[in-house]
Amino acid sequence: MIVTRFAPSPTGALHVGGARTALYAWAFARHNNGKFILRIEDTDRERSDMSHADGIVDALQWMGLNWDEGPIFQSDRKEIYREHAEKLVELGAAYRCFCSQERLEEMRKEQTGKGVPEGYDRRCRNLSIEEVELELSKKTPHVIRFKMPLDGETIFRDELRGTIAYPNTQQDDFILLKSDGFPTYHLANVIDDHLMNVTHVMRGEEWIPSTPKHVRLYESFGWEPPAFVHLPVILAPDGKKLSKRHGATSVQEYRERGFLPTALLNYLTLLGWSPGDDREIFSRDELAELFSLERVNKRSAVFDETKLRWLNGKYLMELSWDRFEPLIMPYVEKFGLKDEQLKDWGVTLDKNEWIKKTLELGKERAETVIDVIEKLRFFYEEEIEFDEESVKKHFKGDDLQGRIEVGREAIQAANPWSIEELEKEIRGRADVKGFKHPKVFHPMRVAVTGRQHAPGLFTTIFLIGRNRALKRVEKALGIIANTIDR
RNA sequence: GGCGGUAUCGUCUAACGGUUAGGACGUCAGAUUCUCAAUCUGGUAAUAGGGGUUCGAUUCCCCUUACCGCUACCA
Numbered sequence: 001m002i003v004t005r006f007a008p009s010p011t012g013a014l015h016v017g018g019a020r021t022a023l024y025a026w027a028f029a030r031h032n033n034g035k036f037i038l039r040i041e042d043t044d045r046e047r048s049d050m051s052h053a054d055g056i057v058d059a060l061q062w063m064g065l066n067w068d069e070g071p072i073f074q075s076d077r078k079e080i081y082r083e084h085a086e087k088l089v090e091l092g093a094a095y096r097c098f099c100s101q102e103r104l105e106e107m108r109k110e111q112t113g114k115g116v117p118e119g120y121d122r123r124c125r126n127l128s129i130e131e132v133e134l135e136l137s138k139k140t141p142h143v144i145r146f147k148m149p150l151d152g153e154t155i156f157r158d159e160l161r162g163t164i165a166y167p168n169t170q171q172d173d174f175i176l177l178k179s180d181g182f183p184t185y186h187l188a189n190v191i192d193d194h195l196m197n198v199t200h201v202m203r204g205e206e207w208i209p210s211t212p213k214h215v216r217l218y219e220s221f222g223w224e225p226p227a228f229v230h231l232p233v234i235l236a237p238d239g240k241k242l243s244k245r246h247g248a249t250s251v252q253e254y255r256e257r258g259f260l261p262t263a264l265l266n267y268l269t270l271l272g273w274s275p276g277d278d279r280e281i282f283s284r285d286e287l288a289e290l291f292s293l294e295r296v297n298k299r300s301a302v303f304d305e306t307k308l309r310w311l312n313g314k315y316l317m318e319l320s321w322d323r324f325e326p327l328i329m330p331y332v333e334k335f336g337l338k339d340e341q342l343k344d345w346g347v348t349l350d351k352n353e354w355i356k357k358t359l360e361l362g363k364e365r366a367e368t369v370i371d372v373i374e375k376l377r378f379f380y381e382e383e384i385e386f387d388e389e390s391v392k393k394h395f396k397g398d399d400l401q402g403r404i405e406v407g408r409e410a411i412q413a414a415n416p417w418s419i420e421e422l423e424k425e426i427r428g429r430a431d432v433k434g435f436k437h438p439k440v441f442h443p444m445r446v447a448v449t450g451r452q453h454a455p456g457l458f459t460t461i462f463l464i465g466r467n468r469a470l471k472r473v474e475k476a477l478g479i480i481a482n483t484i485d486r
Numbered sequence: 487g488g489c490g491g492u493a494u495c496g497u498c499u500a501a502c503g504g505u506u507a508g509g510a511c512g513u514c515a516g517a518u519u520c521u522c523a524a525u526c527u528g529g530u531a532a533u534a535g536g537g538g539u540u541c542g543a544u545u546c547c548c549c550u551u552a553c554c555g556c557u558a559c560c561a
Contacts, residue, residue, distance in 0.1 A: 180559075209557075270510085278500080278509045297499080301499090307510080454522065458520090
């Protein structure tokens, strides 16, 4: 059975790069009817934070990446790692190192000064039994280091890149067990992947250089190493590693900014994998069905928010009201609308119905959930502000006041208050006065919404409500009169 | 510096030795339309450079260049 895992360390929010790694590991497991494990690698006591672990779990759930086992916390398994490290010492594959942090620092300083390659100088590698006993009896803090072969090379196969070889001289005697008794990534990762029967280690390509360490560890334990799949990283538009200064980097942030999990997941899917044909839109299940390692790219991809926005807009448009409502209502509630208020505005619809109608107009036009509200503020606010550019563009030309008055009269006359009546009245009155329709529509739109871009004029006026629409038109006429006086 | 990885339009990618190098986002025109959005049509734009191998290289090999990663008692 295929077994994959996602093994984040809880030192921050779930990064989109991590999310993609998780997505591919998930998809690979699902495609093969395998198992997907979530393991939290919290062996760094300094930097690990439970709230981050919660956030990561949350973000994965939000994206719908369900796991079959976990979350497993490595901090709960401390004893397992210690035992294994001790076993390697007994086997002669590892040794205790009593070098202090200070000595290591000094050593490193000397190495950089001389320009020689950095790395542990293996001083404790050949300590006699007596020397070890002595330090142990003095309770000198110590770590357990792995004995890397002093020559030769370590070769492994990466499923994406083929054979990769590293000279062993390149690897130093890395630490397995820290002096606080916690394992390093290398130790814990190898032990867990073996104990959990992980068949495919899928992780970021930054792990390529330490894979020889892991291969040697498997060998020392007498274990069969898993298949390694090193996924390329995700870059910012400037080609650098995606970081805070490039804007949003975490799944949580995209969620807060109004992106849909379906869209983010779809976008991340495309960032490094393709189905082979021209399809670009995938649901989670379709991805699980189609995903294969052969079609994963080796090249690091740039995260392009423009395309994500496009995808999000597409998903948003197709989102049913039932699913959209809970996402958008928190924003709507901030306006604290009251039934009487709507009545005062001249809105003839029931509040819930009215909200739904307005939001659906926005949903078709927006790219993110937050955009929806931004595009519709004039429906929810008592007063509007007139956008300068829009005013400049449309509050001009011959008989501007006359054209707007046509609109005002139509609003007053429409009976019953309906979209159809409004259209009939406005068009009819414009014809009588000999105004070309757009010459009336455009300034009217600015007058009632404050903007040059909005949903269809008649629908918009209808939803704004007769009273509020009239008030806005009066205000616009006032502004125009004022401008002309000057 | 050492070691390793990667290299097709601005971006994401397709083409598993033979294509007018395809698609998508973006962008630019145009159609439609009361604006926006949506939709449709058309245009724009790429094989990093140099050597091989081959009848033939985007594709295979080598070198150069560029970019990225690793070089912690971090993962």
